[in-house]
Amino acid sequence: MARALRGDEASAALLSDARARIAALGFVPHLHVIRLGEDPASVSYVRLKDKRAKELGLKSTVHALAEETTQADLLSLIEALNSDSDASGILVQLPLPRHVDETRVLEAIDPLKDVDGFHPVNVGRLWSGGDALPPCTPQGVIAMLRHYDVDVAGKSVVIVGRSNIVGKPLAALLLRANATVTVAHSRTPNLADVTRGADVLLVAVGRKHLVTPDMVKPGAVVVDVGNTWERLPDGKSRVFGDVRPDVGEVAAALTPVPGGVGPMTVAQLLANTVSAAELQRKAEVTP
Numbered sequence: 302m303a304r305a306l307r308g309d310e311a312s313a314a315l316l317s318d319a320r321a322r323i324a325a326l327g328f329v330p331h332l333h334v335i336r337l338g339e340d341p342a343s344v345s346y347v348r349l350k351d352k353r354a355k356e357l358g359l360k361s362t363v364h365a366l367a368e369e370t371t372q373a374d375l376l377s378l379i380e381a382l383n384s385d386s387d388a389s390g391i392l393v394q395l396p397l398p399r400h401v402d403e404t405r406v407l408e409a410i411d412p413l414k415d416v417d418g419f420h421p422v423n424v425g426r427l428w429s430g431g432d433a434l435p436p437c438t439p440q441g442v443i444a445m446l447r448h449y450d451v452d453v454a455g456k457s458v459v460i461v462g463r464s465n466i467v468g469k470p471l472a473a474l475l476l477r478a479n480a481t482v483t484v485a486h487s488r489t490p491n492l493a494d495v496t497r498g499a500d501v502l503l504v505a506v507g508r509k510h511l512v513t514p515d516m517v518k519p520g521a522v523v524v525d526v527g528n529t530w531e532r533l534p535d536g537k538s539r540v541f542g543d544v545r546p547d548v549g550e551v552a553a554a555l556t557p558v559p560g561g562v563g564p565m566t567v568a569q570l571l572a573n574t575v576s577a578a579e580l581q582r583k584a585e586v587t588p
């Protein structure tokens with residue numbers, strides 16, 4: 302059986318480092334999360350972020366706005382938080398309702414407060430090697446691999462999925478770590494032939510159990526970024542990954558869902574909130 306790469310275990314180092322950096326700052330960073338509407342997954346993720354932020358000792362405010370909130374009102378809130386020195390980090394939970402232009406909203410956030418790392422300035426710096434706030438899930442995956450001593454340098458790494466949130470930034474981070482990176486997606490013919498070449502396989506598509514054991518090289522490390530919610534006959538909701546659990550019979554190591562990448566994403570968000578506070582302080586003293 303594959304080794305389980307556990308998010309609770311791997312995030313401990315990230316969180317204790319964040320705690321020490323908060324103490325060194327001399328003030329408590331403040332995370333602001335904005336959510337529109339009542340999509341059950343968004344409500345539950347935002348609640349988790351708020352809870353973990355407070356457990357770490359950060360200040361955390363959730364702005365739960367109506368689904369019908371206008372783009373202009375959302376932009377005014379973001380501008381108010383941009384100029385509020387007590388707001389260290391701003392996150393707008395995605396997906397947004399259809400009447401709101403996601404690009405406009407993400408570009409309105411001050412890059413130094415952009416704890417999601419989605420602003421074009423942070424995306425550009427991520428690819429060119431500058432001082433960027435990295436996106437939480439991809440950087441959380443890197444922290445996970447580092448914690449379990451998975452060295453990607455010189456390895457054949459395959460990412461399935463090319464989203465702006467996970468696949469593309471993950472490619473940037475893995476290139477920086479000297480991996481040979483292949484990005485596969487829905488238009489890749491013979492996906493299994495590509496995934497079978499991977500020493501490290503990362504799957505971020507959002508389709509339940511897309512990856513089966515025949516698609517995985519024996520001994521590979523497999524990271525499952527999938528989160529598909531399903532309501533079961535008993536009325537309870539459960540979350541499923543993109544990787545079928547029996548992949549654990551061929552892989553050397555596998556991240557479980559839940560309990561793998563998800564907790565790393567949240568821990569990285571908190572670490573980014575501390576980084577944002579540090580960057581803002583640096584910008585104040587060096588005009």
Ligand SMILES: Nc1nc(=O)c2c([nH]1)NC[C@@H]1CN(c3ccc(C(=O)N[C@@H](CCC(=O)O)C(=O)O)cc3)C=[N+]21
Binds near residue numbers: 346395396567
């Ligand atoms: N602006 C923005 N930034 C995001 O980072 C963002 C977003 N929008 N929209 C949705 C996705 C999804 N996402 C997750 C966060 C935590 C878990 C997580 O902790 N999952 C638990 C299970 C869920 C639970 O226990 O409630 C686990 O895998 O163990 C998963 C997924 C962040 N996202």
